Amino acid sequence: MSFTELAADLAALDARGLKRQRRLLQSPQSAHVRVDGREAVAFCSNDYLGLAADPRLVAAACEGAQRCGVGAGASHLILGHAASHHELEMALAEFVALPSALLFSTGYMANIGIVTALAGRNDAVFADKLNHASLNDAALLSRADFKRYAHGDLAALERLLAASKARRKLVVVDAVFSMDGDIAPVPQLLQLCERYDAWLMLDDAHGFGVLGATGGGVLQHFGVTSPRIIYMATLGKAAGVAGAFVAGNPDLIETLVQSARTYIYTTATPPLLAHALLASLNIIRSEQGRRDLLARLIARFKVGVAGLRWPLMPSDTAIQPLVIGGNAEVLRVSAALAARGVLVPAIRPPTVPAGSARLRISLSAAHTQEDVAQLVEALREVEKES
Numbered sequence: 001m002s003f004t005e006l007a008a009d010l011a012a013l014d015a016r017g018l019k020r021q022r023r024l025l026q027s028p029q030s031a032h033v034r035v036d037g038r039e040a041v042a043f044c045s046n047d048y049l050g051l052a053a054d055p056r057l058v059a060a061a062c063e064g065a066q067r068c069g070v071g072a073g074a075s076h077l078i079l080g081h082a083a084s085h086h087e088l089e090m091a092l093a094e095f096v097a098l099p100s101a102l103l104f105s106t107g108y109m110a111n112i113g114i115v116t117a118l119a120g121r122n123d124a125v126f127a128d129k130l131n132h133a134s135l136n137d138a139a140l141l142s143r144a145d146f147k148r149y150a151h152g153d154l155a156a157l158e159r160l161l162a163a164s165k166a167r168r169k170l171v172v173v174d175a176v177f178s179m180d181g182d183i184a185p186v187p188q189l190l191q192l193c194e195r196y197d198a199w200l201m202l203d204d205a206h207g208f209g210v211l212g213a214t215g216g217g218v219l220q221h222f223g224v225t226s227p228r229i230i231y232m233a234t235l236g237k238a239a240g241v242a243g244a245f246v247a248g249n250p251d252l253i254e255t256l257v258q259s260a261r262t263y264i265y266t267t268a269t270p271p272l273l274a275h276a277l278l279a280s281l282n283i284i285r286s287e288q289g290r291r292d293l294l295a296r297l298i299a300r301f302k303v304g305v306a307g308l309r310w311p312l313m314p315s316d317t318a319i320q321p322l323v324i325g326g327n328a329e330v331l332r333v334s335a336a337l338a339a340r341g342v343l344v345p346a347i348r349p350p351t352v353p354a355g356s357a358r359l360r361i362s363l364s365a366a367h368t369q370e371d372v373a374q375l376v377e378a379l380r381e382v383e384k385e386s
């Protein structure tokens with residue numbers, strides 16, 4: 001066995017404009033960063049509230065390290081379940097107004113663990129076509145019947161639910177679609193789940209902390225709740241740290257403790273992260289000004305790019321995708337922006353459907369009005385050139 005076959009595959013990937021490059025970040029994550037030796041304004045992070053480098057979170061993490069050390073040293077079910085993990089779980093459950101919550105090390109692991117613990121061979125998972133990759137992987141790994149419907153097509157979902165003879169039915173959706181920025185129609189999904197006796201699992205990776213009057217996420221945004229909701233959110237995006245949690249019925253949570261393999265067979269996250277997250281939760285709850293600023297930046301951005309040749313997708317969230325189309329073209333536009341000191345990621349297949357390569361512009365409360373003005377100006381210049 002040699003690796004020349006891999007080298008040929010990599011060259012082919014590059015030729016199709018699909019090879020990914022990692023930039024080297026030399027500063028904390030923020031609106032203004034140092035990357036590959038240059039200063040730039042960045043619209044690439046999911047740090048929607050600008051908390052990833054907040055000094056209060058840094059102080060809480062340091063204090064957590066002083067008190068608890070650095071490593072958890074064991075899995076949760078052995079001796080890695082720290083008092084701060086427990087305190088954070090209770091605070092998260094209260095914050096999203098659900099009875100019980102469980103922490104996972106990452107959102108990817110949470111999705112794998114939840115779906116595989118709840119669905120198996122005689123069950124069915126119903127999924128929006130644009131769901132996050134981790135939810136698709138979870139459904140495949142579960143061995144349940146995996147039914148995908150066209151993005152947002154509730155009639156198609158209803159047909160699938162009506163025809164299903166599965167023992168358990170689990171409808172799984174991104175609450176905010178990660179590459180499109182639109183919000184799932186949660187009340188209507190809930191109605192369908194009630195009519196066909198299904199569970200509704202919501203992945204609120206991009207809504208938690210941002211949507212709703214106090215950042216409570218998609219459930220607060222719509223003012224809905226239900227005992228059949230399985231709510232999952234990540235803590236590495238708006239919350240600015242790392243990890244994820246699931247919240248819902250206490251028997252659901254206890255079932256996950258007993259059987260979610262990505263919860264059981266892994267070392268608990270460092271408790272110092274739970275300390276930082278408790279500080280983050282306080283800021284999310286109390287600093288409404290961050291969400292207000294973000295809303296103003298989104299509005300300003302939308303007005304600014306309205307006349308461009310590239311269509312902006314219909315999104316009211318911090319994720320504002322401009323569709324460029326081809327892979328080579330999106331790379332060219334992204335590179336031209338980078339040359340002007342403006343970083344915006346080029347998102348290509350298979351992350352998004354072929355022909356819909358896009359700039360995924362993400363705004364953050366760390367940005368200023370001037371940053372957004374600079375982005376809009378750079379986009380106008382690049383459009384003229386191309």
Ligand SMILES: *Cc1c(COP(=O)(O)O)cnc(C)c1O
Pocket residue numbers: 105106107108109111132134174178203205206234235236243244
């Ligand atoms: C980022 C993301 C995840 C994965 O979360 P991590 O904590 O980064 O592993 C899961 N679902 C969605 C929709 C995401 O955007």
